[in-house]
Amino acid sequence: MVTMTPAPGEEWAAPFASAPVSATVALPGSKSLTNRHLVLAALSETPSRLTGVLVSRDTDLMVAALTALGASFTRVNDDPTVLDITPIKHADTTGNITVDSGLAGTVMRFIPGVAASTHATVLVDGDEQSYARPMGPVIDGLIQAGVKITAEQQSKVTHLPLTVHGAGAPVGGTVSIDAGGSSQFISALLLIGATCTDGLDIRHTGKHTPSPEHIAMTIALLAEAGVSVTTPEPDRWVVPPGAITAGDSAVEPDLSNAGPYLAAAVVTGGRVTVPYWPMETTQIGDRWRTLLARFGAEVTFEPVSGTNYGDLTVTGALTAAGQPVITGGGEISDLAELAPTTAAIAMLAEGPTRLTNIGHLRGHETDRLSALTTEAKKLGATVEEGDDYLAFAGSYQLQPAVIDSYADHRMATYGAIIGLRVNNTSIADVATTAKTMPDFPLAWTQLVSGKRQIRA
Ligand SMILES: O=C(O)C1=C[C@@H](OP(=O)(O)O)[C@@H](O)[C@H](O)C1
Numbered sequence: 481m482v483t484m485t486p487a488p489g490e491e492w493a494a495p496f497a498s499a500p501v502s503a504t505v506a507l508p509g510s511k512s513l514t515n516r517h518l519v520l521a522a523l524s525e526t527p528s529r530l531t532g533v534l535v536s537r538d539t540d541l542m543v544a545a546l547t548a549l550g551a552s553f554t555r556v557n558d559d560p561t562v563l564d565i566t567p568i569k570h571a572d573t574t575g576n577i578t579v580d581s582g583l584a585g586t587v588m589r590f591i592p593g594v595a596a597s598t599h600a601t602v603l604v605d606g607d608e609q610s611y612a613r614p615m616g617p618v619i620d621g622l623i624q625a626g627v628k629i630t631a632e633q634q635s636k637v638t639h640l641p642l643t644v645h646g647a648g649a650p651v652g653g654t655v656s657i658d659a660g661g662s663s664q665f666i667s668a669l670l671l672i673g674a675t676c677t678d679g680l681d682i683r684h685t686g687k688h689t690p691s692p693e694h695i696a697m698t699i700a701l702l703a704e705a706g707v708s709v710t711t712p713e714p715d716r717w718v719v720p721p722g723a724i725t726a727g728d729s730a731v732e733p734d735l736s737n738a739g740p741y742l743a744a745a746v747v748t749g750g751r752v753t754v755p756y757w758p759m760e761t762t763q764i765g766d767r768w769r770t771l772l773a774r775f776g777a778e779v780t781f782e783p784v785s786g787t788n789y790g791d792l793t794v795t796g797a798l799t800a801a802g803q804p805v806i807t808g809g810g811e812i813s814d815l816a817e818l819a820p821t822t823a824a825i826a827m828l829a830e831g832p833t834r835l836t837n838i839g840h841l842r843g844h845e846t847d848r849l850s851a852l853t854t855e856a857k858k859l860g861a862t863v864e865e866g867d868d869y870l871a872f873a874g875s876y877q878l879q880p881a882v883i884d885s886y887a888d889h890r891m892a893t894y895g896a897i898i899g900l901r902v903n904n905t906s907i908a909d910v911a912t913t914a915k916t917m918p919d920f921p922l923a924w925t926q927l928v929s930g931k932r933q934i935r936a
Pocket residue numbers: 511512513585586661662663664667690691694816817840
């Protein structure tokens with residue numbers, strides 16, 4: 481098999497685009513949807529089938545975690561993207577279990593609540609870098625719901641590794657947390673609310689909850705599984721107790737991961753089409769439609785008749801002389817996981833872009849504000865970094881650099897986008913893209929070398 485991923489430790493020469501890219505790129509399933517569906521299928525009273533499953537490090541870790549807790553996953557016709565799922569029988573899950581979260585926010589935040597209903601002692605661990613990611617509010621919420629969670633050398637449990645002492649269904653009731661650090665704190669509680677004997681009445685006490693799309697996604701999937709969450713007032717979610725009944729489902733393509741490919745069209749003045757783009761979706765990546773237009777691209781959507789999806793095409797602007805034109809994006813707020821890709825476009829744009837309300841990205845795979853500022857400096861650009869914003873002046877004269885990945889898939893793809901326009905850019909540890917995009921280096925190389933139909 482041809483592989484474009486270098487051995488660990490080697491730098492990857494990011495392909496330079498000497499011409500506008502032009503391709504149709506089919507994306508695998510969404511990480512956020514896959515991991516929510518997997519959790520709900522494992523908590524369900526009924527078996528179910530999931531198709532379009534993303535196969536990547538984060539989703540493999542979720543399958544392994546739920547398997548350790550007692551669910552089972554069988555590939556249909558040996559296809560890893562189609563799984564028959566037998567739920568956990570919580571009463572049968574006992575003993576000592578260790579779960580590896582890697583660096584996956586969805587695994588480290590969603591699994592402790594799932595473990596709570598078992599009768600096992602579950603150590604939730606992860607990569608060393610995961611120890612920096614905030615966990616306090618979700619753990620506090622579970623403790624308020626009656627779950628026992630401890631950690632060696634932490635009197636108040638705020639980070640991994642931690643131990644969940646499963647004791648059957650938690651009582652639940654009212655829990656108040658500050659979810660300003662991550663929408664996943666709310667999603668984690670929503671996902672297990674129905675398993676609590678009294679359900680859960682979740683209140684967010686802080687100022688701003690990031691990524692409302694991801695909370696809406698959780699609520700939508702719960703509704704499909706027979707759990708209807710109500711929101712009597714802003715920042716409050718009520719989950720009634722009762723059965724979770726996951727039906728057979730199909731995962732939408734990952735619209736956040738469509739970002740780098742669509743950005744390639746913007747920054748080279750090319751054209752990229754992503755098929756199977758859902759007509760309606762809770763994915764935050766749907767925002768590319770308006771976001772990329774702000775950088776001067778044309779965005780069109782062609783529905784496929786008789787279906788609920790269509791082809792999304794992004795065409796970058798060109799001068800009469802055939803040079804790419806990228807306008808600045810202006811102020812853009814609340815981008816969450818779309819920020820690193822947008823930052824890469826902002827680095828190549830002529831005008832200014834300001835990304836605001838992104839302070840919580842300091843608790844993502846790495847401190848993304850700091851990483852984006854550091855890498856910009858290496859490339860010869862000054863970016864203004866505030867507590868919760870980044871300001872790009874635009875019209876930078878960039879120089880080649882080795883872009884660090886910081887074990888962050890989106891920093892690696894940031895480097896790849898820059899590399900399209902800055903010859904001799906390379907990326908340290910491009911293999912980290914396997915977190916959600918295992919075939920990224922090959923697909924990206926195909927895109928730049930002119931292949932027209934790509935399976936990312
Ligand atoms: O629940 C999810 O699937 C996610 C929620 C968001 O987290 P934050 O609210 O921490 O940004 C997002 O950035 C992350 O990539 C995935």
